[in-house]
Amino acid sequence: MKDFPLVSICIPAYNAAKYIAETLNSVFLQTYENIEVIIVNDGSEDDTLEILNNYTSNKVIVINQENRGQCAAANRAFEQSNGDYIKFLDADDLLSANFIEDQVIALRNTSNVIASASWGRFYNNDVNTFKLSTEEVWKDMKSIEWLKTSLASGNNMMQCGLWLIPRNILLISGLWDERLNLINDFEFFIRVLLKSKEIRFVKDAILYYRSGIENSLSNQKTKKAYESAYLSISLGLEYLLNYENSNLIRKIAADIYQNLSYDLYLNHPKLYTLVTQKIKQLGGSRLPFPAGDKTRILVNIFGWKLVKFTKNLMGLK
Template sequence: MNSPLVSICMPAYNAGSYIIESINSVIDQSYKNWELIIVNDGSTDNTSEQLEKLKDDRIKIYHQENKGQCTAANKAFSLSKGELIKFMDADDLISPDFIKNQVEVIAGSEKTIASASWGRFYNNDLNTFKLVTDSIKSDRAPIDWLVESMTGKQVMLQCALWLIPRPILTVSGLWNEKLSLINDFEFFIRVFLKAEKISYADDAILYYRSGLNQSLSGLKSKKGAESAYESIDLGVKHMLDYESSPRIRNLAANHFQHFVYDFYPSHASVTNKAEQKIKDFGGSSISYASRGYTKILTQIIGWKACKKIKYTLSAFKNC
């Protein structure tokens, strides 16, 4: 079997509590022709001390001032030499045959991106891991993969899921350094649409660590809201430039609707813009997800009033 060099690009910020576990999941891969480039993005915890323990010659470490995840990922890529590229967060884990099986499904193609299965675990406890069972397990054209993955749900584009031939990234461009929250949405849509095929690698599982207080996905500041809006806006534009059709416009409206459900009422300036986008795309087909007392209250007073009450109660609690 051809064994191309795989470059794993890992930004790290205050990851001292879990980065060694993530690195060990790379070291333990059955596929051995890899390099791991870690960019320590101005960590203020013990990340640097943890990285000093590493002795594997395949691991390269670069330290920089804090510039953000996208800048760190781009720096790692600039230092890489591999024919195949994987971006990987410093808190996630991959199964032992992950890289081997992804290399096999790419099979030397410069136009195929490999995907994988995934699931979540919570509170740093792998015993809580639960595999998500709706992964697309057959080859798809990228636009069809995106449509199927986005229909009726929010798409999972976690960076370690993918193995990408370098030529695709050369054409697509790298991470948008102006974005922070859900930066993967814009990036991977742009990357996928420069490929010809997305192929599923069996027995390749990403263990996605959830529930970290400092994770980017947990930040909902004004800056985070603006980044999320911009990422969705750019991502759906990439899709519409590729295929301007009713199915894409409906997906665009639904993703802006998810955004409104997530951020209303705390960031009116961007949620108002998102609501206008929903109208421009012909309206959303998704409803506000709720259950129990929240569902009953939503049916009586509407989801916006319900969220305003929750937002007010949360503000009082944090006083």
């Protein structure tokens, strides 16, 4: 591949007026110059489109569509892209200035390899609150080993902005599943990573992940959101088990389902039943109910179901 390949940054945007300018500025400040930006306004009801129209240029494509969801918007952006490499980016996150350049350099003279990056959170729209995270997978790894390590930790981060993906891998893996509206990155990146052979970790490429946004997708607790989460997790784990049906993968899958079951209990009884059946089929899980010290004492005495019911009754999380 050429030394300075075209990188397409694909950004789905919905009601992102508060953040989109800051996100785009972080893109335009990139030290790597051979970039095109495709932004899809997904039927926003705020001033997102008006703001985006100020950025139209020969390197920025703005597409307006009726609201079809984040996955459909991301797919539309990809369909309009021409890049050798693709980065999907949320409309409220930020990139360090060297992000794209460092990832492109890391992928030079490679084949079927994806670049990952460092990341951290910032809160209340204040970048000064940024704190870098750390993960076991922050190193070069075979893709299947990356997935095993990340998923086993229980704190996996597959956020779309972390990755620089060769176009040919996406053409093989397929695009975003438009049925999903929550945890859509789970099944997508398991599918994509399993079509690559290796992950190259780029330490100095840093994603600034905006947290604490009201009404964000990740904070949804609707029936539709739970159904999307269940479908995404089920699909992702099915891909993983089809790739390697080992005892370790079965344990990882059972624990992920167990963690989901704690959220589904009382909130979606039908899905809770389906998930508990899957856990049994996988050999069971010993993943404990997530609780602080005081709640843990109550769980040990009364069991997690009664504690969960009582907290729900009292309006506690």
